[in-house]
Amino acid sequence: MTSLMEAAFYVAAVVAIVSTMLAITRLVAVHALLYLIVSLLAVAVDFYTMGAPLVAALEVIVYAGAIVVLFVFVVMMLNLGAQARDRERQWLSGKIWIGAAILSAILLAEVIYLIVRAGNVGSISGVVGPKQVAIALYGPYLIGVELVSMLLLGALVGASHLGRPAPKKTEAR
Amino acid sequence: MLGLLWLVPAIPFASALALAVLRFPRRVVAWIGVSSITVSSVVSLLVTFSFLHTPPSAISYTQVLWTWLDVGGFRPEIALYLDPLSLIMVVVVAFVSLLIHVYSTEFMIGDDGYARFFAYMNLFVASMLVLLLADNLLLLYLGWEGVGLCSYLLIGFRYRDPENGRAGRKAFIVTRVGDTALMIGLFLLYRNLGTLNIQELMQRASQHWHTGSGVAIAAALLLLGGAVGKSAQLPLQTWLPDAMAGPTPVSALIHAATMVTAGVYLIARTHVLYSLAPPAQFAVVVIGAATLLIAGFSALTQWDLKRVLAYSTISQVGYMFLALGVGAWPAAIFHFMTHAFFKALLFLGAGIVIKSLNDEHNIFRMGGLRRQLPVAFWTFLIAGCSLAGLPLITAGAFSKDWIVWGAWSAANGSGGLWIVAIVGVLLTSLYTFRMIFLVFFGEAHTQAVKKPGYAMLAPCVVLALLSIASGYLKTPFARFLETVLPWNTAGVHAAPITEITSEVIAALVFLLGAYLSYAFFLRRRAYATRLTSSTVGGVLHRFWFSDWGMDWLYDRTLVRPLVWLARIDKDDCIDGFYTGVARVNEIAWRVLRRTETGRLRWYAAGIAAGTIVFIAVVLFL
Amino acid sequence: MMSSIPMGHGLILAGILFALGLAGLLMRRNLVFILISIEIMLNGAGVAFVAAGSRWSQPDGQIVFLFILATAAAEVSIALALLVRFYHQHSTLDADAASGMRG
Numbered sequence: 001m002t003s004l005m006e007a008a009f010y011v012a013a014v015v016a017i018v019s020t021m022l023a024i025t026r027l028v029a030v031h032a033l034l035y036l037i038v039s040l041l042a043v044a045v046d047f048y049t050m051g052a053p054l055v056a057a058l059e060v061i062v063y064a065g066a067i068v069v070l071f072v073f074v075v076m077m078l079n080l081g082a083q084a085r086d087r088e089r090q091w092l093s094g095k096i097w098i099g100a101a102i103l104s105a106i107l108l109a110e111v112i113y114l115i116v117r118a119g120n121v122g123s124i125s126g127v128v129g130p131k132q133v134a135i136a137l138y139g140p141y142l143i144g145v146e147l148v149s150m151l152l153l154g155a156l157v158g159a160s161h162l163g164r165p166a167p168k169k170t171e172a173r
Numbered sequence: 174m175l176g177l178l179w180l181v182p183a184i185p186f187a188s189a190l191a192l193a194v195l196r197f198p199r200r201v202v203a204w205i206g207v208s209s210i211t212v213s214s215v216v217s218l219l220v221t222f223s224f225l226h227t228p229p230s231a232i233s234y235t236q237v238l239w240t241w242l243d244v245g246g247f248r249p250e251i252a253l254y255l256d257p258l259s260l261i262m263v264v265v266v267a268f269v270s271l272l273i274h275v276y277s278t279e280f281m282i283g284d285d286g287y288a289r290f291f292a293y294m295n296l297f298v299a300s301m302l303v304l305l306l307a308d309n310l311l312l313l314y315l316g317w318e319g320v321g322l323c324s325y326l327l328i329g330f331r332y333r334d335p336e337n338g339r340a341g342r343k344a345f346i347v348t349r350v351g352d353t354a355l356m357i358g359l360f361l362l363y364r365n366l367g368t369l370n371i372q373e374l375m376q377r378a379s380q381h382w383h384t385g386s387g388v389a390i391a392a393a394l395l396l397l398g399g400a401v402g403k404s405a406q407l408p409l410q411t412w413l414p415d416a417m418a419g420p421t422p423v424s425a426l427i428h429a430a431t432m433v434t435a436g437v438y439l440i441a442r443t444h445v446l447y448s449l450a451p452p453a454q455f456a457v458v459v460i461g462a463a464t465l466l467i468a469g470f471s472a473l474t475q476w477d478l479k480r481v482l483a484y485s486t487i488s489q490v491g492y493m494f495l496a497l498g499v500g501a502w503p504a505a506i507f508h509f510m511t512h513a514f515f516k517a518l519l520f521l522g523a524g525i526v527i528k529s530l531n532d533e534h535n536i537f538r539m540g541g542l543r544r545q546l547p548v549a550f551w552t553f554l555i556a557g558c559s560l561a562g563l564p565l566i567t568a569g570a571f572s573k574d575w576i577v578w579g580a581w582s583a584a585n586g587s588g589g590l591w592i593v594a595i596v597g598v599l600l601t602s603l604y605t606f607r608m609i610f611l612v613f614f615g616e617a618h619t620q621a622v623k624k625p626g627y628a629m630l631a632p633c634v635v636l637a638l639l640s641i642a643s644g645y646l647k648t649p650f651a652r653f654l655e656t657v658l659p660w661n662t663a664g665v666h667a668a669p670i671t672e673i674t675s676e677v678i679a680a681l682v683f684l685l686g687a688y689l690s691y692a693f694f695l696r697r698r699a700y701a702t703r704l705t706s707s708t709v710g711g712v713l714h715r716f717w718f719s720d721w722g723m724d725w726l727y728d729r730t731l732v733r734p735l736v737w738l739a740r741i742d743k744d745d746c747i748d749g750f751y752t753g754v755a756r757v758n759e760i761a762w763r764v765l766r767r768t769e770t771g772r773l774r775w776y777a778a779g780i781a782a783g784t785i786v787f788i789a790v791v792l793f794l
Numbered sequence: 795m796m797s798s799i800p801m802g803h804g805l806i807l808a809g810i811l812f813a814l815g816l817a818g819l820l821m822r823r824n825l826v827f828i829l830i831s832i833e834i835m836l837n838g839a840g841v842a843f844v845a846a847g848s849r850w851s852q853p854d855g856q857i858v859f860l861f862i863l864a865t866a867a868a869e870v871s872i873a874l875a876l877l878v879r880f881y882h883q884h885s886t887l888d889a890d891a892a893s894g895m896r897g
Contacts, residue, residue: 009799013807020811020834024818029826036830043811043837050804050848055840055856062863067833067870074874075826078881084824091823100820103781108813110788115802115809123798124848128856136853137860144857148864155868162875166882771893773828778820 009049016042027088029075033068040064051127174223178236178253180216181263182306185209186299192292199287203278206291210274210298214267221264224255232256232656233372235308249369254308258657261506261650262305262438269430269513270298272632276521277422279628280528284420290330294426297323301431305438310359310369313439317355317403320432321348327427328419340418347412351402355439358395361388375445384449393446393453397460400436404490407464411723413487414471417479421524424479429486429520430513437493437509441658444502451585454498458585461494462593467721469600473607474718477534478523481608484720485560486516488601492576495594499586501579502658503651508572510650511643515559515569518636522553525629526612529621536608541617548630550613552637557609559640561602561687564680568644573598574676575647581675591675598679602686610695804845811838825880825887829873836866 016039023035040063047056137145188209192202224234233256241249255263274294281290300319307313322345329341363369365388366377382389400406405413405428416428427433440447440457447454465488472484489512496505527534529546543550559569577598581591693701704710716722744752768779815834822828840859847855877887884891 006799009803013803016807017810017814020814023834024814024821024827024831029824029830032827032830036833039811039834040837043841046804046807046841047844050799050845051851052844052848052856052859055844055859058860058863062867063833063837067867070870070874071826071830071833074878077878078826078887080887084887088824092821097817097821100778100817103778103785103820104813104817107781107785107788107816108809110785110792111809111813112806114788114792115805118802121801122849123800124804124845125798126848126851128848128851128853133853133856133860136857141857144861148861151868152864155871159871159875162872162879166879766897769895769897771896773889773892774820774823777816781816781820 005049009046012042012045012049015039016046025092027085027092029080029084030072033071033075036071037064037068040068050124053127054130054133174219175229175234175255176236177216178220178234178255178306179238181213181220181267182253182299182302184213184216185295185302189292189295189299192288192295197288199282202288202291206295207271207274207278209295210267210271213298213302214264214271217264217267220255221260224260237308241311246367247363249309249311251312252308253306254371255306256657257653258438258441258506259305261510261654262434263302265510265513266298266301266305266431269517269636270294270301270426272635273422273426273430273517273521276425276524276629276632277420279626280422280524281420284331286330290327290420293323293326293330294422297327297427297432301435304435307371309371310362310374313371313442314355314359317352317399317435320427320435321345321352321403324348324416324427324432327423328416330419330423337418340412340415344412344416347409348402351399351409354395354397354402355399358392358399361392361395365392371442375443378446378449382449385451386449389446390450390453393443393450394456396439396443396446397453397456400439401460402436403439404433404436404494405487406436406460406491406494407467408723410464410468410487411720411727414480414483414720417477417483421479421520421527424483425517425520425524428483429516433486433490434493434509434513437490437497437505440494440497441502441506444497444658447497448500454500454585456498457494458498458590461491461496461498462590463491464488465491465495465597466593466600469597469604470717471720472604473600474714476537478527478536478539478608478612479520479534481536481604482516482519482523485519485601485604488597489516489560492573492594492597495590496576496579499579499590500584501576501586503654504572504575504579506654506658507647507650508576511559511568511572511640514636514643515556515567515640518552518556518633518640519560521629521633521636522549522556525549525625525633526553529623529625530619531622533619536611538618539612540615540619541613542621543613545617545621546624548633549625552633553613554609555637556640557605561605562598562679562683564676564683566641566644568640568642570680570683571644571647574679577679578672578675582672595679595682599682599686602683603690606687606690607694610690614695801845801849804848805842808838808840808842808845811835811841814838823889825877825889828889829870829877832873833866833870836862836869 019035019039019042023032023039026032026035040059044056044059044064047053047059188205192205197205233254235252235254237250237252239251241251274291277290277294281287284290297320300316300323302316304313304316304320307316325341325345328344329338331337359369362374366374366381368374368377378389402409413428413433417424419427447457468484468488468491472481472488475481475484489508493505493508493512496502496508525546526539526542526549530539533539555567559567562570562573564570564574577591577594580586580594581588693704705714719725768775812835815831815836815838818831818834819828822831840862843855843858843862845855847853847858880892881887
């Protein structure tokens with residue numbers, strides 16, 4: 001049983017990584033979003049195998065289900081056409097991605113080095129169920145919950161303000 | 174009453190401060206400026222009465238205000254010292270300043286910086302009074318520098334014209350040479366005698382130094398250097414003619430009556446030192462004699478009215494130096510007093526003439542003004558006669574005759590000096606009457622447009638009366654000064670000339686000079702022009718006109734090499750260091766500027782790179 | 795169920811996801827892709843928290859992930875609103891078009 005879980009973990013991890021790599025190299029925004037959804041789903045599986053079923057569900061529901069959907073709506077609204085794809089191809093070529101790749105690779109190498117250096121720090125054991133999480137949320141982390149709600153309120157107000165139609169006169173550039 | 178002494182310099186100083194800092198309308202400025210000097214003069218009079226009525230012990234009064242410094246045993250105080258010498262000079266300075274301030278309320282009415290003018294003038298009077306009342310040489314030096322500063326500020330008063338600024342700078346720099354000599358002299362005196370308090374200094378000098386000792390000579394010569402600079406004597410006299418670029422009241426106050434006599438005061442104050450250093454006193458004589466002749470010749474050739482008077486001032490101060498040098502100390506001070514009156518009057522009169530002819534300075538373009546400016550004419554004539562030495566009536570005759578007699582008979586006098594003095598009288602008479610005849614007689618080349626008001630005429634009248642009356646004060650004057658400046662009748666050698674003979678000869682010479690100018694400048698101008706256009710005459714004329722070539726000499730030997738040096742040293746290594754620092758900053762800026770691209774991804778990359786570096790630092794260090 | 799996935803592996807996964815998101819951020823010029831890359835990075839950070847929380851069998855990791863989720867939601871909504879505004883103003887989605895702060 002456990003080995004199945006482990007295998008699921010590693011397979012889902014590979015899927016997540018590959019789909020993320022694909023997501024960042026697409027030319028059409030919607031394609032990238034779809035690959036992103038795949039990546040998020042794979043990460044959700046990873047969460048489940050790590051013994052965190054609640055966040056696995058939340059990942060799917062909130063992240064893939066709301067946030068990415070929001071992205072999709074906006075991208076559809078922008079209605080970027082074929083010339084956008086050509087432009088992307090133009091922008092993506094060149095040595096710009098070599099520099100980016102090198103930077104990320106170095107950072108990744110450092111992080112991996114740190115982790116490996118620490119050695120065996122333990123392994124994931126046991127499931128932390130939704131009940132435990134809920135009790136902790138409404139116990140010690142109550143303030144966090146309230147703050148998050150205020151944050152979301154702020155985002156709501158901000159988004160609605162920014163979403164108003166722009167004034168007809170030209171704004172200061 | 175004597176306790177009010179500190180008010181005499183303090184009130185003009187306070188008024189200068191007020192005028193400089195606060196803003197008042199013009200009438201208030203005039204009131205403040207004049208009334209501060211008035212109060213100062215009144216207080217000085219009260220002090221005089223008190224001093225004469227109940228003379229304090231040792232015929233001197235010291236008022237200590239506070240201690241200036243207290244460093245390692247060096248303890249100069251802000252203290253005022255009153256004795257007959259300083260009393261006379263303070264009273265003269267205060268009153269002449271008062272009259273000139275009244276005059277300038279009307280003279281300067283058209284100028285922009287009215288308040289600035291009175292602030293500077295009051296500051297000048299305050300500094301001069303501090304100089305005269307100082308009880309130690311350091312405080313005297315403070316007043317010395319103060320009058321130098323105000324002289325610079327006032328000469329370059331109309332600063333928008335760069336010529337005035339140049340004249341101010343020239344005055345300041347040339348007197349600075351003298352000031353440096355004075356400062357070195359102060360250092361020398363302190364180092365050898367341990368004090369700068371004048372009375373103590375004189376005492377210790379006569380105790381520790383024997384007559385003719387090297388230190389005494391050095392100190393006396395250095396003080397002489399300072400006096401020569403401030404009083405515009407040879408070789409530092411070149412600044413005074415150019416200083417006529419300043420407004421006429423400035424010339425009257427500073428460069429005729431007060432500042433230029435600061436050197437005379439200094440030498441008179443420290444006369445004990447000069448008695449201990451006969452070579453230095455001889456130097457004083459030589460300088461005085463040479464200057465009075467050189468300036469006299471130069472005055473003969475000038476066409477600018479104020480420059481004639483400037484050279485005349487140099488020449489008359491030369492007379493004072495001559496008197497100091499031969500040991501006739503009170504004669505020098507008496508001449509200072511009469512000179513203050515008639516020279517200030519001459520300048521004020523010149524100012525009236527210049528203003529009414531709309532800023533015409535050239536005497537050859539004036540003429541016939543005695544009918545158009547009667548009051549100015551009569552006062553100018555009285556002053557001119559006083560300057561030249563009209564006997565028995567004018568004060569100038571009394572003081573000059575005293576000096577001429579002293580040149581023969583005093584301790585260091587000799588026949589040669591007497592002849593020099595007499596020649597000086599001839600020259601004075603010549604250039605004075607030349608000036609008077611050309612300006613006030615003859616046909617009028619320019620019409621007088623503006624007539625002076627009461628504020629300008631009243632001081633002239635008062636000064637004219639003083640130019641006549643003050644001469645009769647000679648004997649009480651000498652007696653008053655006896656405690657401070659002894660008139661040494663013991664070393665008098667009279668034969669073969671007596672005092673009366675000397676005076677008669679001087680009077681005859683005066684008349685000769687008057688007649689010669691009449692002949693050359695009034696009756697037949699052609700004689701004068703023929704003289705100047707002849708070869709010898711022309712050369713002499715140009716030579717004397719240019720102040721015996723001294724300006725040219727200084728320019729070639731001092732100014733040009735220094736300017737050349739400064740120019741080639743413009744970019745030396747020290748400058749290079751500072752410009753280098755600026756360049757490095759500039760390069761750094763240029764490099765760093767490239768990092769501010771305004772692009773989002775560039776900044777994100779920067780953050781990532783920074784994170785990498787920090788983690789690496791944590792990992793590996 | 796007892797799984798013995800070492801926490802290190804979970805963290806490495808998080809690191810890789812984060813690095814990929816960073817690479818996407820630096821590489822892409824289109825603003826939409828930049829925002830997507832930011833989401834990837836946030837997700838990666840979340841994985842790290844959950845892995846650590848599970849190792850200690852405590853809910854704290856999941857709670858933090860919850861907060862990250864909420865933050866990401868808030869940020870996305872504002873970012874997309876700004877994106878739309880940006881598009882209206884500059885008529886392009888080029889991130890380099892907004893370089894008015896260039897020194």
